[in-house]
Amino acid sequence: MKAAPFAYVRPATLDDAVAELAATDGEGKVLAGGQSLVPVLAMRLGRPGTLVDINGAADLRTLTRTGSVLRIGATTRQREAERNPAAADVPLLGMALPFVGHRELRSRGTICGSLAHADPGAELPAVASCLGAVLEVTGPSGRRTVSASEFFLGAMTTGVGVDEILTAAEFPVARPGDGYGFAEIARRHGDYALAGVVTRVRSVDGAVHEAVISGFGISDRAVTRDVTELLRSVADQSDLEAALRPAAQDLARDMVDTAGDSHASQGYRRRLFAVLAGRELAQAYRRSTGGRP
Ligand SMILES: Cc1cc2nc3c(=O)[nH]c(=O)nc-3n(C[C@H](O)[C@H](O)[C@H](O)COP(=O)(O)OP(=O)(O)OC[C@H]3O[C@@H](n4cnc5c(N)ncnc54)[C@H](O)[C@@H]3O)c2cc1C
The missing domain is CATH 3.30.390.50 (CO dehydrogenase flavoprotein, C-terminal domain)
Incomplete structure (x- = not known):
């Protein structure tokens, strides 16, 4: 089966991505790594009118440690987190990521995409919940943060609104003890x-x-x-x-x-x-x- 027709946009900044998504009036979908979304489209389990590809927004591809927090941006690949020495400060990421699909999928799939997709069988939502991660969501009215305990609402359902983008996930780094x-x-x-x-x-x-x-x-x-x-x-x-x-x-x-x-x-x-x-x-x-x- 082939995907139903859709429009495709690739904005160059986060602000433009938010504006593009808002302009779809709830008919748009964010495209991150595409490892779950593309099969959904190909099987026609979803028929979004517009795909907003956020991979053109360079400021979203980040992985930085500040103090006791590791911040991972929306387009950072799972494989990047697996290999980046800074991510070793959150040992559960290193323990869980090798089990997220296969290496080839992880080289495209994103940490935030997995959290936003919220598959009940996925590893990363459980890691985020166990660690008490904080998720940053950006939409037309600005930025807000949601704790992982309130983010996952059901199978494939999260607190991200139809006009919002999960812009980053913040994980606490390990301490002695x-x-x-x-x-x-x-x-x-x-x-x-x-x-x-x-x-x-x-x-x-x-x-x-x-x-x-x-x-x-x-x-x-x-x-x-x-x-x-x-x-x-x-x-x-x-x-x-x-x-x-x-x-x-x-x-x-x-x-x-x-x-x-x-x-x-x-x-x-x-x-x-x-x-x-x-x-x-x-x-x-x-x-x-x-x-x-
Ligand atoms: C064969 C196969 C095996 C897999 N096995 C596993 C597994 O064992 N464990 C596992 O956890 N996953 C598995 N996956 C899924 C894979 O890890 C995906 O990478 C992941 O679920 C989604 O990440 P993505 O970046 O590819 O997101 P996409 O496919 O781009 O998006 C997925 C969904 O999330 C939304 N989305 C993505 N990013 C954002 C954002 N920043 N803000 C708002 N919405 C967003 C999209 O609109 C879409 O609805 C498997 C996939 C395949 C094809």
Whole structure:
């Protein structure tokens, strides 16, 4: 199948891109890396009147660390973030990005495009949610910021309005005492996950200060829970994974609500999630106390 006809514009600045998008009266779509949008067009699952290609706006292709924040602009490729030494300050990006499709897709696909697309099985929305990333959105009335916890509204649905562009994502950099975990199960490497977890633990003098878990592939969006008390209650056990097992099963029952489909039943997804959750929470805790994130 071929895409339905559409108009194409490639503005040279962000201001022009916002104006072009506003001029489409809700019939326009932002084109970033095109790795999800182009298949959608080709299968005629979407028929936007105009594509606003933001790749001509040079000021959007940024990756900069300022203080404790890593800021990634709208057209920065996933592969650039994977390879840029500054991105190593956000270890979860380095852990998750190799699982986002394949290297060839990541050389075009953008970090912000993945967040804006909000596929329930995507890795980066869960990373953003777990880290409490801040997302910057620009539209005709100016710029605003949205926390990741309020950004993802459902499957393929976010807080970006039809006349707005996600201009940047800001991730907090790791500090001493932070530890992370990431794991997913997919049928083949590069496929969307059947279930995946992202964990973050902050320890102070060996004691759990904060613990957060996010899941993907398990609901209509990334799901996040504060598990500080849970981890604190078992952190002194010698076999932490075993100690976490009952709580991980409770978390799976609470967080996994994707109905069974042709890939996996709900029960199977819950079992996968429980195993990954226990393992990666324990791993993040060990890393948080071991001096290596
Ligand atoms: C075979 C295959 C396997 C894949 N596997 C995975 C996987 O395992 N995990 C995963 O996470 N992804 C996967 N993807 C998707 C891929 O990672 C995409 O790169 C990503 O989802 C979208 O990024 P993009 O820059 O290509 O966005 P585009 O395709 O350009 O856009 C996607 C959507 O987001 C909107 N959008 C994009 N950028 C912005 C912006 N700045 N502001 C507002 N709206 C915007 C577009 O209008 C469109 O609706 C896969 C894709 C393919 C083809």
